Amino acid sequence: MQPFPLIFSLLTLNLFFSQLLQLQALETCTSFSCNQRDPILFPFWVPKNQTSRCGYPGFELSCNSYSQTLLSLSSDPLIVRGISYPDQLLWVSDPNHCIPKRVLNLSLSSTPFSFGPYSSPYTFLNCSGSKNPAQLPMGSSVISCLSGPNYTVVATYGGEAEEKMVVKGGEWSCEIIKRVNAAFWWRNMGYGIYPSDMSDVYVQLSWDVPSCVDCFMRGGSCGLVGDSGLQVGCFLPASSGLPNSAKYGLILGAGIPGLLCIVGLTFYISSRISARNQNRRPTNTESSPSIFPQPIILTLGLDGPTIESYPKTILGESKRLPKPSDGTCPICLSDYQPKETLRSIPDCNHYFHADCIDEWLRMNATCPLCRNSPPQSSALDSC
Ligand SMILES: *[C@@H]1O[C@H](CO)[C@@H](O)[C@H](O)[C@H]1NC(C)=O
């Protein structure tokens, strides 16, 4: 038997069946979105507005009156901030603006979800007295929503900050509340920048089952097969009416260059990530946190001419800076010295070492202190 016609007919058969399955999926499931923008896809589904064949058990979502998407893992829902279906990741925040409280009490064991996979070890500490976030050691953040007038709850990242704060009889007098492996996310994370307050950041969750990664890679969408049971199938895009020969031509013509682009992009992104990680912790790569490009709030950096257009200052002997900056560069945390070149961000007037902020702005189009976008060549929004 000749192999080619066999392969060809198998492919045709496969396409035929996938179209049948596609029809079935269309019949049983209407697409839905809480915000009219981001469609909710399998395995997630909204029981109020979709049939149970649209999603997988454990992935039920609902909408609130602000058109936000909610996930209820316990009695209190979490707000879904973004879902990356190909990576099987989602980001959630707390409607009451205290996500660390939720993380401390959350039990994921009876849910399809887990923290991470890019989770890091955080230690939550209860310290006596009221602490100024600016005095905390590097790698720690205040959690104002858990703190009271006579105590401050702090999250430390990595062992160093924790050691500094849990010294018996030391200036901090902190007690460990809990150690948690979780992935907290905030705008422009990375580059040694921790939010001064971790109360209202995002937490990343992931799921393994059902796995639709392969299906997404093939350009299909996942769904339940048939009228009952939990068998998951991959629905490839419906035929556009092209003859099969043209379709295979398209796959060869567009698919392979596309694949090369993706491979190139992946290499580019991972080289940038490793460059960033090296910048963060030059000596201690073991505990270096996983920093990945944020798929939901991805901000690209500024171009050279835009950065150059921001005002430069050379510090005099008096080292006096216009308000509201103090004497330390918030990026590299070293004090300003006379004759050093600083750059400020227009509008918000935050000052940094020119070298530090230039590198930052090449990766992030936002001020690292106030987190808003400085004006770019065209858009002039305030910082
Ligand atoms: C979704 O379901 C709820 C409750 O059944 C209903 O009030 C709402 O109008 C539905 N939304 C859409 C867009 O169908």
Ligand SMILES: *[C@@H]1O[C@H](CO)[C@@H](O)[C@H](O)[C@H]1NC(C)=O
């Ligand atoms: C922190 O300690 C204070 C007493 O020092 C206590 O009242 C408070 O509940 C503790 N907070 C947490 C989150 O453990």
